[in-house]
Amino acid sequence: MSKESVIYIAGHRGMVGSAIWRQLSEKGYTNLIGLTSSELDLKDQKAVAEFFETKKPDVVIDAAAKVGGILANNSYPYQFLMENMQIQNNLIDASLKNDVEKFIFLGSSCIYPKLAPQPLKEEYLLTDSLEPTNEWYAVAKITGIKTCEAIRKQFDKDYVSLMPTNLYGTHDNFDLNTSHVLPAMIRKFHEAKENDNAPVTLWGSGTPMREFLFVDDMAASVIFALENRLPEHLYNVGTGVDLTIRDLAELIQKVTGHTGEILWDAEKPDGTPRKLMDVSKMHELGWKHKVDLEAGITKTYHWFLENINNFKEVKMS
Numbered sequence: 141m142s143k144e145s146v147i148y149i150a151g152h153r154g155m156v157g158s159a160i161w162r163q164l165s166e167k168g169y170t171n172l173i174g175l176t177s178s179e180l181d182l183k184d185q186k187a188v189a190e191f192f193e194t195k196k197p198d199v200v201i202d203a204a205a206k207v208g209g210i211l212a213n214n215s216y217p218y219q220f221l222m223e224n225m226q227i228q229n230n231l232i233d234a235s236l237k238n239d240v241e242k243f244i245f246l247g248s249s250c251i252y253p254k255l256a257p258q259p260l261k262e263e264y265l266l267t268d269s270l271e272p273t274n275e276w277y278a279v280a281k282i283t284g285i286k287t288c289e290a291i292r293k294q295f296d297k298d299y300v301s302l303m304p305t306n307l308y309g310t311h312d313n314f315d316l317n318t319s320h321v322l323p324a325m326i327r328k329f330h331e332a333k334e335n336d337n338a339p340v341t342l343w344g345s346g347t348p349m350r351e352f353l354f355v356d357d358m359a360a361s362v363i364f365a366l367e368n369r370l371p372e373h374l375y376n377v378g379t380g381v382d383l384t385i386r387d388l389a390e391l392i393q394k395v396t397g398h399t400g401e402i403l404w405d406a407e408k409p410d411g412t413p414r415k416l417m418d419v420s421k422m423h424e425l426g427w428k429h430k431v432d433l434e435a436g437i438t439k440t441y442h443w444f445l446e447n448i449n450n451f452k453e454v455k456m457s
């Protein structure tokens with residue numbers, strides 16, 4: 141690996157991909173490649189194969205996926221399963237065929253069984269049933285992990301999978317139907333504050349617990365995996381700290397300055413009760429997050445305000 145290595149960042153315009161691109165550029169990596177989904181549809185096997193044969197990347201970072209919050213995952217099970225399998229299969233297979241030396245696959249904490257012991261260790265994979273609201277996405281991600289593991293086992297290549305906890309930050313998706321909880325809360329509390337501190341309606345009971353990692357810390361973990369050959373095939377990436385959705389709401393209410401009422405819509409799903417990551421393996425190797433939750437929310441809220449007329453909204457159908 142050198143600063144001149146050809147590094148293809150699939151999904152370089154997304155929340156995570158754009159943070160990886162920024163950090164690699166700042167570190168002096170000069171040969172970064174990125175294409176939008178309209179320039180290269182990663183579901184198209186032939187187009188992906190041609191792209192790899194032409195560009196011959198040394199390294200591939202897979203930050204491209206169909207991504208969404210609990211409602212989107214629950215509403216579009218076929219797309220979350222099929223599109224994610226297509227994207228990752230095309231990328232991984234083309235990488236193997238074109239001698240890509242390092243492949244970094246991004247999964248998700250939802251790959252672990254719904255009622256697994258907490259905190260979640262990497263070894264709990266495939267030991268019990270998944271959370272129904274996102275099992276389709278989780279099955280696709282598990283397939284990606286296993287495909288990289290098979291290549292590592294059979295061909296001794298550095299194909300590694302990182303499992304991020306719930307992520308948030310600059311360039312997040314603020315569409316209230318498809319987003320994750322944290323950007324949804326920022327938008328809801330901000331808009332309610334602007335509307336005479338009207339009540340804010342949140343989903344579920346507020347009792348589930350979630351762990352949140354700021355996107356720049358996630359990007360740093362990817363660069364750590366890029367610059368080091370990690371000894372195993374699967375690593376959790378998170379803070380190791382979680383909180384209830386109700387406590388998250390109160391924190392975001394404070395950061396945004398909303399002073400109205402919070403209501404809970406029990407018709408919306410809670411999802412898994414808890415999914416706290418055991419991040420001791422990454423800590424032992426030398427990576428640790430830097431941004432604490434309140435600081436990360438504050439940065440994200442400032443970014444939201446600066447981009448209020450053109451923040452990202454991801455529509456699905």
Ligand SMILES: NC(=O)C1=CN([C@@H]2O[C@H](COP(=O)(O)OP(=O)(O)OC[C@H]3O[C@@H](n4cnc5c(N)ncnc54)[C@H](OP(=O)(O)O)[C@@H]3O)[C@@H](O)[C@H]2O)C=CC1
Binds near residue numbers: 177180227
């Ligand atoms: N956000 C989160 O909380 C979490 C995310 N992850 C994982 O991290 C990774 C990055 O997620 P995140 O940055 O949040 O997601 P985003 O939705 O912000 O970005 C995903 C990117 O994937 C690209 N993409 C999607 N479909 C295609 C396609 N058919 N062809 C080409 N490109 C495509 C999009 O490109 P374009 O913009 O050009 O359309 C988009 O920029 C994903 O693997 C996700 O599963 C894991 C855990 C939590």
Ligand SMILES: C[C@H]1O[C@H](OP(=O)(O)OP(=O)(O)OC[C@H]2O[C@@H](n3cnc4c(=O)[nH]c(N)nc43)[C@H](O)[C@@H]2O)[C@@H](O)[C@@H](O)C1=O
Binds near residue numbers: 350
């Ligand atoms: C990263 C992870 O993201 C998804 O899982 P999730 O963590 O359940 O997703 P979420 O962020 O959308 O919700 C977290 C919690 O928050 C509650 N909640 C309250 N109010 C709002 C709200 O306004 N919007 C949303 N989206 N949730 C809300 C919501 O009811 C739930 O209890 C996976 O599908 C999968 O994609 C995955 O891997």
